[in-house]
Amino acid sequence: MRKPIIGIPADRRLLNSHWFHCVGEKYINAVVQAAEGVPVLVPALGERYLREWLGAFDAILFTGSPSNVEPHRYLGPQSAPGTWHDPERDATTLPMINGALDAGLPILGICRGFQEINVALGGTLAQKLHELPGRLDHREDKELPLEDQYAPAHEIDLVEGGVLHRIAGSRQLKVNSLHSQGVERLAPRLVTEATASDGVIEAFRIEGAKTFALAVQWHPEWKVMEDPFSRALFAAFGQAGREHASRRTR
Numbered sequence: 001m002r003k004p005i006i007g008i009p010a011d012r013r014l015l016n017s018h019w020f021h022c023v024g025e026k027y028i029n030a031v032v033q034a035a036e037g038v039p040v041l042v043p044a045l046g047e048r049y050l051r052e053w054l055g056a057f058d059a060i061l062f063t064g065s066p067s068n069v070e071p072h073r074y075l076g077p078q079s080a081p082g083t084w085h086d087p088e089r090d091a092t093t094l095p096m097i098n099g100a101l102d103a104g105l106p107i108l109g110i111c112r113g114f115q116e117i118n119v120a121l122g123g124t125l126a127q128k129l130h131e132l133p134g135r136l137d138h139r140e141d142k143e144l145p146l147e148d149q150y151a152p153a154h155e156i157d158l159v160e161g162g163v164l165h166r167i168a169g170s171r172q173l174k175v176n177s178l179h180s181q182g183v184e185r186l187a188p189r190l191v192t193e194a195t196a197s198d199g200v201i202e203a204f205r206i207e208g209a210k211t212f213a214l215a216v217q218w219h220p221e222w223k224v225m226e227d228p229f230s231r232a233l234f235a236a237f238g239q240a241g242r243e244h245a246s247r248r249t250r
Helices: 025-033 050-056 087-103 112-120 163-168 228-248
Strands: 005-009 011-015 018-022 038-042 059-062 107-110 124-126 154-158 172-175 182-185 190-196 201-206 213-216
Touching: 005 025, 005 050, 005 087, 005 228, 011 087, 025 038, 025 059, 025 228, 050 087, 059 087, 059 112, 059 228, 087 107, 087 112, 107 112, 107 228, 112 124, 112 182, 112 201, 112 213, 154 163, 154 201, 163 190, 163 213, 163 228, 182 201
Parallel strands: 005 038, 005 059, 059 107, 107 213
Antiparallel strands: 011 018, 124 182, 154 172, 154 190, 190 201, 201 213
16 A cells, blocks of 8 residues: 655745745654655645645645634634734635545644634634633643643543544543634534533534544654554554555556
8 A cells, every 4th residue: 555645735924025825844754654655745726726735735734833824714813913924815715625625635634724624614822822711721832842842731531433533442531732722612613522621622523524634733743653542643644645655546
């Protein structure tokens, strides 16, 4: 069975006066090492090559990013001044999510990717969870070293009988937490897979998807091979990609 071709949509970033299309190395490494796939970086070009991309990939990973989905995409209030947005990425990933589901491609969303999937399917986002009554502060301390920022921060409860429960073999996990936004209204097709103690949705699956279709709010890609659950999550994603690849080559 050949290795799956896994698309990874990029951010569009201004670096030293020039525009670049970028993907964090930790996501690439997770695809190579734990999913055992072939990573292909996807430039943020909107829908121009969507049909060709969907026809070429065996799975798609929607990554995290420092940028947030533009609030007009979910009819939300204007963002606070200084909020980083990436409209080119939005224009690429949001239609790609729906296209991937229609094409039966496995998808995995992480952090921003989790939020993109919710928005693409009709959900909304809360932009500042830490300002809402009863919510924890899910943000990282950016003054700390990366090792501390990505250290386990809080426990989550996995829904019994869900996909994550079957992968983990337990009802609880301790995960890192590096986000200020979160799900406000869950999209109609999404089913909660995990929650934090304050009720914030930490993971969901896409009901009725033809294959693996899951997203998490935390960052399992961080040092993926050192965490048994993270490794198993990416392995399940990669296996779904291999199965898609085998169907395409028949």
